[in-house]
Amino acid sequence: MSEVLRVLLVDDQPIIRSGFAMMLSVEDDIEVVGEAGNGQEALELVRAAAPDVIVMDVQMPVLDGIAATREIVAQDLGRVLILTTFDRDDYLFAALEAGASGFLLKNAQAEQLVEALRAVGDGNALLAPEVTKRVIQQMSAPAQQADTAGGGRHEELLAQLTDRERDVLRLIGAGRSNREIAAELFIGAATVKTHVSSIFAKLAVRDRVGAVIIAHEAGIVASD
Incomplete structure (x- = not known):
């Protein structure tokens, strides 16, 4: 991981991406290097932006977050932190099987997300306590x-x-x-x-x- 943690935000809702970007902008050691609205855009951007961590939603058009995670991990393009609204076992285990390094729900506190990003960036895995x-x-x-x-x-x-x-x-x-x-x-x-x-x-x-x-x-x- 570089001295500044490079993060790519992937979510099909622009307002959510903007909210996360604004929240992370106050962290001196985190830089948002791009945003994508679906998994296919993420695959294209991840090669250009070279992020350390990709914050990935699950349900998205064109290419969902699980499929995108599988591709990113297989090509060693970065570590993936799944961030979803849906507390579902099928999403959880599919994400872990695809190689995600973390799984959090969108109702997590801001400090939990920041902690998760740093942990994943450091090469560790982090799961929501629940x-x-x-x-x-x-x-x-x-x-x-x-x-x-x-x-x-x-x-x-x-x-x-x-x-x-x-x-x-x-x-x-x-x-x-x-x-x-x-x-x-x-x-x-x-x-x-x-x-x-x-x-x-x-x-x-x-x-x-x-x-x-x-x-x-x-x-x-x-x-x-």
Whole structure:
């Protein structure tokens, strides 16, 4: 990622694109480098604008956001953050299967969107807290059926974690954001980020989705 995060906004409603662009304009480390009204326009613009992150709507004419995401990820043209009005499982899992690095709902707070953009730009994955549990349930069910030993197959990986990293993983598994983890454990946000990166490396997962699945299967998810 460049020093300034380059963002492309893709939504078929101009007023929504304008609103997001205005909201992001106050962030010194984020620059909106283009806007597109559908997935096909996004594919054309992404090559010219070279964004770090593409904020992608799902339901759009000409080419929908899921198909556009699949093309962008396959060609390694940038990371995609899905931002949709519709809290639907089929959209969620189709987006993750297509290679999206994040999934948020349009009712998210402004700071949540900014945090998500930075996380995705840094190479991490970010899911809206309200959909994290559904991802865990859907993606871990087949593994649970095949492996009645529960977290036994993860013991060797989990043994590498420090006590503090296990605390962080427990909260990641419950869908907490880095900010929430920092508040709950009384540590700094930068410290949480360091722990999260270390956890990903030790568990051999590429993003938060993989970490929450392991936390769930191992039975170390924090209770609400």
